[in-house]
Amino acid sequence: MDDRIERWNELAAQLGIDSIRSTTEAGSGHPTSSLSAAHLVAVLFADHLRTDLDDPKSPANDRFVLSKGHAAPVLYAALKAVGAIDDATMLTLRRFGSPIQGHPAPTPELPWVEAATGSLGQGPAIGLGMALAMRIDESPARVWVMLGDSEAAEGSVWEAFEAAAYHGVANLACVLDLNRLGQRGPTMHERDAGAFVARANAYGWHALSIDGHDVAAIDGAYREAAEQDRPTLIVANTVKGHGVSEVADKGGWHGKALPADMAERAIAELGGVRSITITPPKPEPWMPPAPVAPAGAAAPTYTEAIATRKAFGETLAWLAGERSDLVVLDGEVGNSTHTEDVEKVAPAHFIQMYIAEQAMIGAQTGLAALGKTVFSATFGAFLARAYDQIRMASIGRADLRLCGSHAGVSIGEDGPSQMALEDLAALRAINGSTVLYPADGTSTVHLVREMADQPGISYLRTTREATPVLYGEDEAFPIGGSKTVREGSDATLVGAGITLHESLKAADRLAEDGISARVIDCYSVKPIDAATLRVAASDTGLVVVVEDHRVEGGLGDAVRDALAGPDGVAARIVSLGVTEMPGSGSPEELRAWAGIDADAIVAAVRAARD
């Protein structure tokens, strides 16, 4: 044991020293937040995090999520110690073009990092998702999440704790680095480890507190965590800047690199630069589950009016029989989003996350990191609750398939709190995202199938009301495409989802007046079919875009963007969308009030032609 203790302490000193070296070299970063975690990370990487270095993506590997992402230097130092990166690469910390970023982000060069962190409080939910994926695959692997104490003020942490306890993921452990000091001063609880132990217990976790610089205690705690029948929280009392007397437990040293002379003294105090390499423990032997052959059933087809939300659920229920990697998450609204259709026919593919959108998206990110094809669904309005998680998932290059139901004022009587009116703007702004908005059952089926193979963040917006079927089952709906559902030469009406149907009604009325309106189904809001829109704008000279969404950031902005540019099309563009605060009412009343129904479209075309 004495040998191991010395080895761990030596390794911890190296991790601390390397954190100082890389941050001082970079001229910025978080050495003190790394030093508090050095012993915790050293013992974990040396003897607990079972990893096949030759196969970093193996589902048999244990996973580590650094929720306190600003302590990235200590993670990179550990990756150097295990031989995953070399010292020179580690010293590119925070440099332009380096995968060794200021906060951990997965890149092709850094397969050891599987989730982006740095927006605090997101690690536990990601860890939960990973733990659930391991359970699905019957892998003996475990997940370790390292939390900071400042981030424990985020409700997302405890939302994930609740969900993890409910799902009984005994293969999840969180280590809370209680270093007392936040960015601007003492944390809320400072040294009160008991506050966190009591809370974790109240959520149904096993919990204990230890001296976070006592490597034997750390090793014992990690062993204890592995033996529980529930998730475990280890609260580790640590010192920010541990081992460096000039900064240890002192305020004013968050997120600051040590100047060169201080760094030199600090490294000397920690015993000098060393080059320990460690071999992490091997994963347990594990055989992947036998692949399940696709049922080969036909996808749903529709001839009668159906709500796109219902078609979404039925398509997923079908897809569950075709893809054994499919997982569907529900935010306790499965009878509204129709993920309940999956729960009914394929419960093994379904996970109930209750009303906890942040935990749902975080878990989805973790499941996706371990190779699952994951859809999640709630009301489009409530995805706003997890917008930061979606943003971080995009930084993490995660493939998230999101569905937001109950789009726009068309939900009717429930009122504005339940109306998705900002979702297109929010999701369009996500890097590399795909934003889809089908108008009928047939296109929904096709777009859900497309989403299942689409990388990055993809979003399907669905409608509460039933809408008529517009398309035959053999039509194709490629992402980035559109459908010209009616030809016309005097004006172009661009709709999506519910407003496509209003556009078609408007085109009928305009035809009675001798105005020939082309109608385009812009089911792919991002990427948008610029070529078709440009031809239509050029042909007709007038484009009226109609959306059940705020006028800012949604379909109207997307169409204007498609028509602008150095080679922009000279056409008048009229944008109809929601510009005031709705109340309750029937869908028809509210569309009329918002000025996005057929009457409003007809009026807009006439006014623009006058």
Next chain:
Amino acid sequence: MDDRIERWNELAAQLGIDSIRSTTEAGSGHPTSSLSAAHLVAVLFADHLRTDLDDPKSPANDRFVLSKGHAAPVLYAALKAVGAIDDATMLTLRRFGSPIQGHPAPTPELPWVEAATGSLGQGPAIGLGMALAMRIDESPARVWVMLGDSEAAEGSVWEAFEAAAYHGVANLACVLDLNRLGQRGPTMHERDAGAFVARANAYGWHALSIDGHDVAAIDGAYREAAEQDRPTLIVANTVKGHGVSEVADKGGWHGKALPADMAERAIAELGGVRSITITPPKPEPWMPPAPVAPAGAAAPTYTEAIATRKAFGETLAWLAGERSDLVVLDGEVGNSTHTEDVEKVAPAHFIQMYIAEQAMIGAQTGLAALGKTVFSATFGAFLARAYDQIRMASIGRADLRLCGSHAGVSIGEDGPSQMALEDLAALRAINGSTVLYPADGTSTVHLVREMADQPGISYLRTTREATPVLYGEDEAFPIGGSKTVREGSDATLVGAGITLHESLKAADRLAEDGISARVIDCYSVKPIDAATLRVAASDTGLVVVVEDHRVEGGLGDAVRDALAGPDGVAARIVSLGVTEMPGSGSPEELRAWAGIDADAIVAAVRAARD
């Protein structure tokens, strides 16, 4: 006591009956979720919620926040019982144009509702804000928040509990209506009241559980809550659909109105329609604090380069001396956003919310509801964590003044997790919002002053780096305006914040080539100065918009929108913004990489003119 018990029970029956009447009349709504809460609401409104009906906005009044907003019918029934609305108005539930919406929303006709609810889990933070406002005003009033059990899965609930315990708001009580059934089936904890009591205790709350249909127990619990030195959680065991045997404790009845025949039987079972009126208890006598005279100090002025985030903090610190109603909230990043400048000179105006953005925005909403002028600040990226709270605040007609610092790739080495790149899109899409983005210290001072008097959701985007001062202190910066900082005739460069400075550099270089570029400071992104932009587009024929933000939803979309419309200006519009995922790097490297620096602007102008 017997008389009071009968009176409470009779009133509860009336509240249940009226909830059935209004929802059956509407044909939709949540009668069963109202019935579980009927006794809890009856006792509260009859004998605990101290309210001056003639002065609904008085700070001396107790406040009630219905966090489980779908139980709106029971709230409206209670408002009828106290005489705030009449029966006919109550029966307009969910009708178009009625203030009696499907979920509670404040409207001029309904001053009794002060916060929009219906996106679950937001009530406790709003209640915390109200409780803090009462403390500031030394009002003896109390806040009562009613939670559902499904929404207790939201981390935002416990984030607010944590903050409330930390701030020691003894004048806050939450009542958890534990009715066992969620929207789609049983809740996570079903009848386990102890789970919630233990948790609340772990957070430092006083907590107890009662029979939520035993009016004497309810009364006792409310009295107990009022006697504590800390916030109190009352877990009330209830029956969903209580008193109506056809639906009581049965699944499948969430969010469904009873058909007329069932409603008739239910009303009979509850004892028939009645018309009890109650007089709520009077508020305690209270004298508002003596007004503090403005210090009359001069606002900050700048001649040397300064970061707009720093100018923001200094302006707030000055404003604290001028406005006694000012409150500033920090998400534990006050040394980055510079709200620490307020903490230092005016601690009474400063509230530390730690890293808990949802609680911060919720508390801000509650403080604003009680008349405070409240600013909150964090990194712009982290406002995404509270996007749903911001959305709900806009529904609630709250005046929130938000500041997001560390805009764009220009933050540099910390990497994408800390970069606000979607904030303009998200905030532009909020109903009636104001989005401001100053480029120098002087304009920051003016815009912060404008925000202090601006209704609705206003957002100030600030920059990490110091930027040169462009304006003299006497210039005006009206919301909706812009500044033409350089005249030119060959092209228009539109920037804001950091990209204005890149645009100016580009204009210098273009001038060397004989290209005369007009440069516009679009400091007001929403509302945008369409008139000036249209003249510039018309004069120059080429508009290059440059933003340190995603190309979707931000300044580029706003400018295109301003130039489009039926009377659109025919100009080529080129949009430069962030289109890929950044990593770490220096601000200069990252602006060059994104194609938003002076070189990229020069290249774009040249390419467009070729």
